[in-house]
Amino acid sequence: MIQVRDLHKYYGDLEVLKGIDCQISKREVVCVIGPSGSGKSTFLRCLNLLEQITSGQVVVNGHDLTDPKTDINLLRTEVGMVFQRFNLFPHKNVLDNIMLAPMKVRKKTKNEAREIALSLLDKVGLGDKADVFPHHLSGGQMQRVAIARALAMNPQIMLFDEPTSALDPELVGEVLAVMKDLAREGMTMVVVTHEMGFAREAGDRVIFMDQGVIVEESPPEQMFTNPQHDRTREFLSKI
Amino acid sequence: MEAGLNLDFIKAFESLPYLIQGLKTTVLIAVFGLLFGFVIGLAAGLARTSKNKALYAVSTVYVESVRGTPLLVQAVWLYFGVNQLLVQTLGFRLSSLNAGIIVIAVNAGAYIAEIVRGSIQSIDKGQEEAGRSLGLTRIQTFAYIIFPQALKRMIPPLGNQFIISLKDTSLLSIISVGELMRHSQEIVAVDFNAFEIYTLVAAVYLLLTLAISLVLRLVERRLG
DSSP: OEEEEEEEEEETTEEEEEEEEEEEOTTOEEEEEOOTTSSHHHHHHHTTTSSOOOEEEEEETTEETTSTTSOHHHHHHHEEEEOTTOOOOTTSOHHHHHHHHHHHTSOOOHHHHHHHHHHHHHHTTOGGGTTOOGGGSOHHHHHHHHHHHHHTTOOSEEEEESTTTTSOHHHHHHHHHHHHHHHHTTOEEEEEOSOHHHHHHHOSEEEEEETTEEEEEEOHHHHHHSOSSHHHHHHHHTO | OOOSOOOOHHHHHHTHHHHHHHHHHHHHHHHHHHHHHHHHHHHHHHHHTOSOHHHHHHHHHHHHHHHTSOHHHHHHIIIIIIHHHHHHHTSOOOOHHHHHHHHHHHHHHHHHHHHHHHHHHTSOHHHHHHHHHTTOOHHHHIIIIIHHHHHHHHHHHHHHHHHHHHHHGGGGGGGTOOSHHHHHHHHHHHHOOHHHHHHHHHHHHHHHHHHHHHHHHHHHHHHO
């Protein structure tokens, strides 16, 4: 579902991704871990072209992202993204946050979009918050709305960029629970995270990145109990 | 002449109809000047955020040259200078009223452009990323997500600019626009009651700007 070959990314002269190769299959849940500055978020953001790809080949859901003829907006309707800082639209209530893209991009009627939004809000446990504005929600609630907003486009793949890093510790669980449900339903997911518990429980594979390269990738059990590389061992020992 | 205070506000109030006539012109210029100024400012402000180099260059030159020259100079340059050229080449001239509206519009437009640019650029980058990640186009993201939030932030500085521009219309008296200031000067020239008339005029400007402040406060409260 996602094929990445020799992906390089520069910011000016700084090379932040130094040749990433990676395959992700349908229904797979892949967790990307690594120290800050390792390029894991940049890697994730290349998968829906929030970052320009400097060189290499990235094919996501059949779209070749380095082909200038690729319809980026179409690709993005198929790839949902959840951000560390939620990025809800503060001038719109919860329902309108979720309904906007289905109406404007998918051309759903207001009633269709509302139905989708309400059922997704139920799914993330916020059925009673439809008319509330984001600033009245807790961080955990905001992130669940953001997940619902991304799901409203009925994406084939979901990208999560440190979805629980900005949350108070006691709110992390409710967001991870929603993500675990999603994983169980067979959503293809790429999750940049520091939540090793989640990686262990819901992940099919863990990728450890450092200094712009993939150092090691393996099933979670093996990654956490028997890492192959010194750098991985060192990182895991610190968290 | 006898020493001591010799004020006659009653007589000053007799000049009120003529002052109100000037006031109407002041309001007319302010309303049209700011209306056009807002349109110009919106366009120039958007151009200032544009990646298109030509748009950015033109709007930057506009903003800098208007901000960098006094309004009074802009007014006489247009009304006396440009009119001289117009008469020589095209055989017509701008009326003082039209010149006044243009000067206020172009002047306010430059400041409003900076307000527009600043408000748009103050919106968190994550908002645009969230919109684009959902498949919205750049224009849709701007129209539904960025601009509504920016507009809210524009209101306080826009109100400030409206007040400044309204007061600036008094400078148009120099190009013989028959607005409030000009009319008050004409009355004083005949009646020699400078203190009374200018006190009255100051009070009228204050009332106008207070009214704008009040309206803006209501709008701000409305938008919450």
